[in-house]
Amino acid sequence: MIATHTLVSFFLETRQHTENICKPLEIEDYVVQPIVDVSPPKWHLGHTTWFFEEFILKPHKPNYQLFHEDFAFVFNSYYENVGKRVVRNDRGNLSRPGVAKVYDYRQYVTNEMRDFLLNLSANSEEDISPEIKEVLLIGIHHEKQHQELLTTDIKYILGNNPLLPKYDDSFNENPLQNAQQKWIEIKEGIYEIGHKNLEEFCYDNELGRHKVYLQDYKISNKLVTNAKYLEFINANGYKDFNLWHAEGLDWVKQNNISAPMYWHNIEGEWHQYTLKGLQKLNLEAPVSHISYYEAFAFTQWKECRLPTEFEWEVAQQNFEWGSRWEWTESAYLPYPGYTKAPGAIGEYNGKFMVNQKVLRGGSVATSPKHTRATYRNFFQTNLRWQFTGIRLAK
Amino acid sequence: MIATHTLVSFFLETRQHTENICKPLEIEDYVVQPIVDVSPPKWHLGHTTWFFEEFILKPHKPNYQLFHEDFAFVFNSYYENVGKRVVRNDRGNLSRPGVAKVYDYRQYVTNEMRDFLLNLSANSEEDISPEIKEVLLIGIHHEKQHQELLTTDIKYILGNNPLLPKYDDSFNENPLQNAQQKWIEIKEGIYEIGHKNLEEFCYDNELGRHKVYLQDYKISNKLVTNAKYLEFINANGYKDFNLWHAEGLDWVKQNNISAPMYWHNIEGEWHQYTLKGLQKLNLEAPVSHISYYEAFAFTQWKECRLPTEFEWEVAQQNFEWGSRWEWTESAYLPYPGYTKAPGAIGEYNGKFMVNQKVLRGGSVATSPKHTRATYRNFFQTNLRWQFTGIRLAK
Amino acid sequence: MIATHTLVSFFLETRQHTENICKPLEIEDYVVQPIVDVSPPKWHLGHTTWFFEEFILKPHKPNYQLFHEDFAFVFNSYYENVGKRVVRNDRGNLSRPGVAKVYDYRQYVTNEMRDFLLNLSANSEEDISPEIKEVLLIGIHHEKQHQELLTTDIKYILGNNPLLPKYDDSFNENPLQNAQQKWIEIKEGIYEIGHKNLEEFCYDNELGRHKVYLQDYKISNKLVTNAKYLEFINANGYKDFNLWHAEGLDWVKQNNISAPMYWHNIEGEWHQYTLKGLQKLNLEAPVSHISYYEAFAFTQWKECRLPTEFEWEVAQQNFEWGSRWEWTESAYLPYPGYTKAPGAIGEYNGKFMVNQKVLRGGSVATSPKHTRATYRNFFQTNLRWQFTGIRLAK
Amino acid sequence: MIATHTLVSFFLETRQHTENICKPLEIEDYVVQPIVDVSPPKWHLGHTTWFFEEFILKPHKPNYQLFHEDFAFVFNSYYENVGKRVVRNDRGNLSRPGVAKVYDYRQYVTNEMRDFLLNLSANSEEDISPEIKEVLLIGIHHEKQHQELLTTDIKYILGNNPLLPKYDDSFNENPLQNAQQKWIEIKEGIYEIGHKNLEEFCYDNELGRHKVYLQDYKISNKLVTNAKYLEFINANGYKDFNLWHAEGLDWVKQNNISAPMYWHNIEGEWHQYTLKGLQKLNLEAPVSHISYYEAFAFTQWKECRLPTEFEWEVAQQNFEWGSRWEWTESAYLPYPGYTKAPGAIGEYNGKFMVNQKVLRGGSVATSPKHTRATYRNFFQTNLRWQFTGIRLAK
Numbered sequence A, B, C, D: 001m002i003a004t005h006t007l008v009s010f011f012l013e014t015r016q017h018t019e020n021i022c023k024p025l026e027i028e029d030y031v032v033q034p035i036v037d038v039s040p041p042k043w044h045l046g047h048t049t050w051f052f053e054e055f056i057l058k059p060h061k062p063n064y065q066l067f068h069e070d071f072a073f074v075f076n077s078y079y080e081n082v083g084k085r086v087v088r089n090d091r092g093n094l095s096r097p098g099v100a101k102v103y104d105y106r107q108y109v110t111n112e113m114r115d116f117l118l119n120l121s122a123n124s125e126e127d128i129s130p131e132i133k134e135v136l137l138i139g140i141h142h143e144k145q146h147q148e149l150l151t152t153d154i155k156y157i158l159g160n161n162p163l164l165p166k167y168d169d170s171f172n173e174n175p176l177q178n179a180q181q182k183w184i185e186i187k188e189g190i191y192e193i194g195h196k197n198l199e200e201f202c203y204d205n206e207l208g209r210h211k212v213y214l215q216d217y218k219i220s221n222k223l224v225t226n227a228k229y230l231e232f233i234n235a236n237g238y239k240d241f242n243l244w245h246a247e248g249l250d251w252v253k254q255n256n257i258s259a260p261m262y263w264h265n266i267e268g269e270w271h272q273y274t275l276k277g278l279q280k281l282n283l284e285a286p287v288s289h290i291s292y293y294e295a296f297a298f299t300q301w302k303e304c305r306l307p308t309e310f311e312w313e314v315a316q317q318n319f320e321w322g323s324r325w326e327w328t329e330s331a332y333l334p335y336p337g338y339t340k341a342p343g344a345i346g347e348y349n350g351k352f353m354v355n356q357k358v359l360r361g362g363s364v365a366t367s368p369k370h371t372r373a374t375y376r377n378f379f380q381t382n383l384r385w386q387f388t389g390i391r392l393a394k
Helices: A004-022 A041-060 A071-075 A088-093 A099-122 A130-159 A226-234 A246-254 A292-301 A309-318 B004-022 B041-060 B071-075 B088-093 B099-122 B130-159 B226-234 B246-254 B292-301 B309-318 C004-022 C041-060 C071-075 C088-093 C099-122 C130-159 C226-234 C246-254 C292-301 C309-318 D004-022 D041-060 D071-075 D088-093 D099-122 D130-159 D226-234 D246-255 D292-301 D309-318
Strands: A183-186 A189-193 A210-214 A217-220 A263-266 A269-274 A277-280 A325-331 A357-361 A377-379 B183-186 B189-193 B210-214 B217-220 B263-266 B269-274 B277-280 B325-331 B357-361 B377-379 C183-186 C189-193 C210-214 C217-220 C263-266 C269-274 C277-280 C325-331 C357-361 C377-379 D183-186 D189-193 D210-214 D217-220 D263-266 D269-274 D277-280 D325-331 D357-361 D377-379
Touching (some): A004 A041, A004 A099, A004 A130, A041 A099, A041 A130, A088 D088, A183 A309, A189 A309, A210 A309, A226 A292, A246 A292, A292 A325, A309 A325, A309 A357, B004 B041, B004 B099, B004 B130, B041 B071, B041 B099, B041 B130, B088 C088, B183 B309, B189 B309, B210 B309, B217 B309, B226 B292, B246 B292, B309 B325, B309 B357, C004 C041, C004 C099, C004 C130, C041 C071, C041 C099, C183 C309, C210 C309, C226 C292, C246 C292, C292 C325, C309 C325, D004 D130, D041 D071, D041 D130, D189 D309, D217 D309, D226 D292, D246 D292, D309 D357
Antiparallel strands (some): A183 A217, A189 A210, A210 B210, A263 A269, A269 A277, A325 A357, A357 A377, B183 B217, B189 B210, B263 B269, B269 B277, B325 B357, B357 B377, C183 C217, C210 D210, C357 C377, D183 D217, D189 D210, D263 D269, D325 D357, D357 D377
16 A cells, blocks of 8 residues: 555645646647647646545545635536536636636645645544545546646647747657567467556556457557658558548548648648647657547558557567557457446546547656556547557557 | 359349338338438339449440449449449439339349349359359348348338338337346357358458457346336436446437437327337337447446347357347457458448447348348447347346 | 409419429429428428418318328428428428328319319308408419429429439520610619509518619619620639628638539530530520529629619519529518518518518519519528529619 | 828827727636637737738838738738638637737837838828828727727627626626607608718718618617516517517527526526626616527517618617617618729628628727717627617617
8 A cells, every 4th residue: 555645745746747747838828729629728737626626625624615616617527427517618718717826726725635635644543544545546647647638738739820839849759769670479369458456556447357369460569650651641541542441531531631630741841740849750750640540541551450459468568668659459448347436436437438449558748657558548539639659460 | 152043043032022122112212311321212222233233244244234324323332442422411312213213223133133144054164253153142142231221211211200101010020039037157268259151151240260268247138128128218317427428428418319219208108110100119029229328328227238249149049139139349340360352342341340339130120041140230339220229248 | 352263263273383393203303302492392282282271271161171180290381370390401301191192182172272262252142251362362372482492493303413304395494685785774763662552462571662762773684694604704703702792702612612503514515404404505595593692793793783672673664584583682671661460471471581682573483473573582692593693783 | 181190199099998908808818719709809909900010011111020920820800812811710729929929019010100100290291191091090990890899709708707707897888878768750751871971980881972762760769778678588579489580580499599698597586797797687778789680579579670770870860879789670781882992901891791780879898989870880690799789660
């Protein structure tokens, strides 16, 4: 069991890190919501704060005073169990509460939480109950998830502004892969999948460690590079309907897709908007910001396929990962024996287990200590604003 | 290898059966398309005919004269490889060619096919080539699939008409299940899945017989009845968001769903539109015309789950099936080693392998000899106009 | 006051004429509704019949038996005062009642009406009351309006079918204008506008004869020809935003408009779908099937304008009209003193008096004796499926 | 001719007034765009500045340096003649340029303009040319129009925020009308309409003073009050379809309209969000924030009508006006002889002359010296975010 003071440090570091991510922003950047999937940074700051207020302070801290009675309404998210949600689409229309007020809210809740936790732990007879510890850990990891979303949402906000402002010169989103490409071969047989659930934190969707039977397969040690993806584009891959799912082809046509998100062809030369600003396309960097549909079409063109999430998990110790969320062929489904936790916390994962694909690994935007080999990320097949990439299997 | 004369009989019987399905229709019923998923009966008649003309007569019969040069345009479907398709949504706007003309087209192609096949087979030196046999079999099974769609589309057209006309008094869509409910128990272990691919016809998506590892599970010997589903409704199941996927809940709200398709509450008493016309709801019949979302929510309410398609296939010899297409928890994905056939035939299955669910079994509308234990049907999670049902697992 | 036997003849002729219009149709043509503005011919046949049943037979004929109790639901139109309307968009999904049944309905109501009217008139003491006469006249003129819609809706149904079937070889929709173009000059001053309301039938929107003050103006004696409109196209008129209303330009862009409806450029040569089938564009015929937006842009390009409806009415005795409905610059608004009649009849005109434009004249599809110099037709500014044309003023 | 120094003062006062309107705002309030009709305050500040840069400084000031080369793209509006416009819908997604930068832009252009104008006027031989004076005046009045929009857009942004923040305690948007209600009677005859075009500024759409013939009419000396409008609501006016245009009724149903914008029924008591914050509904204040559809339905219920714009203009000296923009029955159409000015300035008015209604008068948000008796404001019939009201005629 993690010691309380370690937990408190973890909590405070996480709170601080969220605010560090926002340091390069101007106040105006906190407010806008250009598409429904992207939330205003201000909202992320408030929502992660509301989580601790709603699930720890309100039920557990004696005489806790809400910071503002309307904030639960404004910063609640998808939790049907906790009051009427704000339609997600509206977040970008709310100029108030202002940014300063949201930071006050953060500070207030952080302080209240710290006092509450230290107080409990100082009192040797009661310490923090396992139930509160569990919710606290979920809250911390919830905030870490939003740290990644903050980064990708900021990228979207700035990268879709006609002035293309940079975010931070020190953010290297395009790390190179040094190894030579080779195929890792895995033998047919029974393998174990899922989290071992001992000391380390994990989400409920990783639990239920169980056996799966895999066939012989090969998986690449490297992610697909921009150079390779450019070959696909130049070979007219976006036009060759034989490579695409019917649904993917409709998506390509309706949205006039002809390259990954953030690519700009400027006078015949490919550029990419990055968190450092607009740059010439780095051919050796792993391709990013592609939908599942594009990832699939690319594999078809290479006469390969995407790995399943099980193949990925079994093979992952043999390659480097963590710079791109890797689309898998696996649909996001419950593991054997999965059941939703009761109440609002139970809405966290289970209710999204339909019509989404699992992504494995992590990305340059993933918060430190937030991902692991059993982590199951998931998104709809058309989404591109995350740092998504491709690893081939066959 | 199936003898040619057997194949020719199979072909002719299939062609005739399609037309038998349409016998109760008035000419006007052949024309309309009330929703995009439902095609006008006239179109099914033409499309199944065009398949034989396009893939057998045109490429293989010497000097074959097209019945009408524009019909390929009118009756082509989703085949991107064969010319510009008609947007599916427009089928219901085409009054011409008229029904009589479409029957002429059928007769012409049926006769040309028969002459072509018998001629080949009469000529002992050449007989029908395996390639043509394969396309012929696909064409016949393709037409059998459309026979089921014809039936369900006719039900939709008549069942959404304010006059609620009946289709055919002899069509019993609500067969009873005589057995007592019990749980069939299957032991953890390795099982083989997929078609054995010997003599019997199957689709490419069933091939690639392979091992899977299953955990201990139980599966019901009976389908869920209308009586049980009514309990779910009466327990306010459509309102309890904890039972639903987020996406399913949105679907319920946007479409004001509160009962299966074709249920009508008339002065407090539940009725169902059936192919025999409007009837009092038969409580002992298996529930039908529900979406995957509803099937899932019902299982949650019962604290059970849907079986995977693998669990279904392994257990199916222990229960009766065939009156409802049974939603499974499995996403529709390729089996190991699956590759699309080249050309238009290859568009048949592979390009739909995303964001759909597998259904197993068959239904009262499925054509004779068309389904089997390895058959993988698939639909989007919101669709209800097929005879879909629920089998519980846990 | 019109004599009853004259009225009965007028009624019977009108009923017959509607059916004559449909003679060239196949049954399938009666059923489809390709766009919301176009109704299935079957619906027009039923709706014009329902009018007499609802407003004359039901309230006035003793012991009248409805032909079918559900038909009011199926064939009602926009009349909020008479029960729940069928959403207009659904008309094309109704295969039943079938065409034969609808003709039975017509025959039944026509006979019942004839008997009712002759009976009344034979009974010298009561004859037909003025109230019934008025509704009867409205019903007849209502049916004449639908005769024009039947013709234009049939043109749309056939002209948007890939087989481009012809309607009737004897229908000349492109009469030539023999006169030389000249400008008719009208002097500034006070003029009287509106119907004189003596013996002749007119709609309520023409009543309230009143004075208007007109400035000096000139109006062309001829309609704009296809040749002139082609000059506008060739001068890039559809691309020159200075010629268009902002709303019109959006409409052009969203719908990719580049020529009048029914024009087809086939290998560089302009053709037009007409009721006689596809033909080479007749350059001397008056342009037809253009929206108000296009009519306006054309006038801007010619540095002219459209006449107001008042200018048109004052000048009309000096030129030939009747082959095209002529867009005017006038918005469709009530004349001074206009009040809606009470009840359903009152919904006829008044409730459309916003965001529509007045068209004056008549067209090749207008029924005999249906239009007159004071007639105020009206449509939304984007609609093109009527035989609409342009007359210049300045 | 206005003296140059007067013009310069007028320019500087106007620039200052715009900024005064924004004084109560927080930075976040400048950024959002909750609906397409409402622009972010930041955009208004930039757009009114861009107008002077684009049409005066760029073409006329020697060696003028653009403040930022991309700002024309960001702050251009509907002017098709001046480069590619930003789709209006996107304005609310732009966090950059930030508010401070936009104020820098304002300051820069204001200073450059002042220097340019004073320099010209100091140079006795050239002074400001009439052409520049005209554009300058248009620019100033253009900014005054945006001052009104700024106010109404700010009201929308704050009034649709769940916290309902107030704007400014000193802004009285609900002035009372002291007079007793009476009917002003105007006699039938010829009247002159339009601006006299001497010294006073006016827009091109007011020019072309011309005669119209009016019938006898009566017009109320007072605007309809909230009390009267509440009677309409309580009499079920929103449900009585006989009162509404067909299009208006669709609008009511689709948008669930049951009261003016900004009305809130809180525990049975009507409140109104005002620029002073939420307040109890002032029954004696003139009703505001209603659409044309609602204004029309109210007049029907009162068995009256709206005045035409001509009736309003002729009668206006007999009553007080200026607190509400008054919907008229007149469609927004060109006066006789109207022609668009060439180039971008010509896009100002003419291209909106379709499917909009004229509003006369002015409102509590109208800038000082910006309206006059001949001023023709215009909006689409569904819009409510302006301070719109109702004056009865009959």
